Amino acid sequence: MRKQREEEVFRITGARQSLADDVRGRQRRYVISMLIRTLSVLLTVVLWNVQRPLAIGTLVIGALLPYVAVVIANAGRENAPSLPSSFIDPPVRPAIGPGESVPEPRHGRPGDSTADRG
Structure with missing residues (x-):
């Protein structure tokens, strides 16, 4: 059997x-946050006798990061982006009732009217 190549798949917009x-x-995201937590705990151990305030800060980060990591990892799926509307307005028709006629444009010079000729 042949190995099938993994083809590139393009995302559909919506x-x-x-x-x-x-x-x-x-x-x-969870693994990255746990790596950061591990580094902060190691920094706490290394800095405890050198920079105690910084070591306490890294200890606090190391203690709070698991909670934050779990909350981020368990966050719901992304919301579907809003799709563009596919609704197209129907064309507007002129409102002419039955039996009505559209007046035809008059030809002639501007200012001429049938009342002036009579």
């Missing part, structure tokens, strides 16, 4: 992100 892409993005 479509949501696929569920697999959404889960992959959530996992990526």
Whole structure:
């Protein structure tokens, strides 16, 4: 059997992100935030006897980041972007009732009228 190449897929303007892409993005954000938490805890250990206020700050970040990471990872899927309206207004027709006729334009010079000729 041949290996099928993964073809590039183009996003449709109004479509949501696929569920697999959404889960992959959530996992990526969670892993990145946990890496930041790990670094902050390690910085706390390294800085504890050198810069105690900075070490306390990194400890607070390390303590709060798991909560924030879980909230971000469990956030709902994105809202579908609003689609452009496909409704087209019907053409406006002139309101002429039955039996009415449209007056024809008069030909002649400006200022001429049939009342002046008589």
